[in-house]
Amino acid sequence: MNTRVFAVASISLLLALITFNDLVGDWGRLEGGWSNLVIFFDESLWPPNWSVLEAQSYPVCEESIGLFCSVAWIGMVETIKIAFVSTAFGFIIALPLAAFAANNLSPKWVSFPARVILSAMRSLPSIIWAILFVIIFDIGTLAGIFAMTFYTVGYLGKLQFESMEGISNAPLEAARAMGMTRAEITYLVAIPESANNLLSHLMFMFEYNVRHGTVIGLVGAGGIGLYLNTYLKMLQYDKVVALLIIVFIVVVLIDMLSMIIRSKFTEEGDVQRPSWSTIFLPAKMASLHHHGKFVHQEDGSEE
């Protein structure tokens, strides 16, 4: 690191520390904070209350497996359904808007208004959209779907147009020179060229919507958040922790699924496509069918 970069980094860190001190104000307020957290953790949070995985007493469970009637299952499945529908709708609406917003695909007089629309949709957090749609559609999943779809369009649209702007210029030039229309360039060149990023963003958005299902549920927009809200109000924090651990596991699973899907569009994936075994196991254990030996000799002698 050269001296100039080091100086800038040091000054930035110093400024951040001064600002932090200014924001905290009275450090005396933090006295006893850690011990309070330990007490709260021991008495209220841990261990998680896994009764959320047991069948509810009402309504009567008609399933052979009690888990399917549990709060965690019903809430999580509803959250995943809301996230899936909203992500799908959001993706379909965002894609053409992103093509309009990309500077390398559309003229300025088209891209600027498209960007303004996407910014407007993004500037309202999904929880505000949820409040608006709960007012329109009443409490339930429909409000959740609309809230997440609107936010998805704004957020995903931005990620998509940035991906499209990042593609190599060569395919676009070849397409323009041969006389392709803007629609053809978008559909046949820009979208396939940025497919890896588009898929990555799509999966990220799905994961984001699953995570956010816990937030918008708090205002009555359906899903696992409704149950979280109930337990928070009843101060049953051990059940809240149990539900959050389940959300965490689902998010990790979506991330792994994303890795497998995206590998179909990368050169690395062509060499070794990930499988569930390569995700969960160390490389040596996962590649049991690779028996070859690799020896790195620096001094001419084999180790």
Added chain:
Amino acid sequence: MAKLLAKLVDVSVGYETTLIDEINLEIYSGDVIAVLGPSGIGKTTLLRTLAGLIRPISGSVELKVKRRGGLGYIPQRLGLISNMSVRSNVEMGARMHASKWLPPIFPLPKKLRPIVDKALRNFDLTDFSNQPVRTLSGGQQRRVATARTVAQQPKLVLADEFLGELDDDNVEIVMKAVKATIKEKKSALVMVEHHEELAYQVANRIWRIVDGKLIEEEIQ
């Protein structure tokens, strides 16, 4: 009789500064023109100006070919869609024969498929036709880019070092197919080339760029 395909009148090309000026040339059907000169002298800029991708600084470039499909351009970096199959890339060229109002989401019309099959055959690509382009070698990718342009059957082909990275056998495959298209469609080829020996073998006209001027050499 050779037909005029492009005319450059007092053209200057470049970006912030002029790289080549006072270009006065005509391109006729049947021409195979090699553009020669050292790196950074403006060969690619001239080609991009001819392709309509950048405007000339002054003068006029008159192209007498159809706006849609009349001009084929093979950039130095080939401009292939790496995530799509070889066939899909070649289909992009053939698609230029279809109406521009055909929604891109619709597949290539059946009547145009023989053009794609012929281009794949001529460039020895049939065996890889369903493979994504990114899995092919550099030489194979060059053949795909040329096959895409041949499937387009343009009147004027602009190629930026499209024979680079090709071994002798592949140069023969590519040039045989390109020359057949030029003869059949009465079109012309303008190619930027680094290997002078190769350029003299395949071209019937030579443009050399020296000190910001484009000079046409006599071929012995």
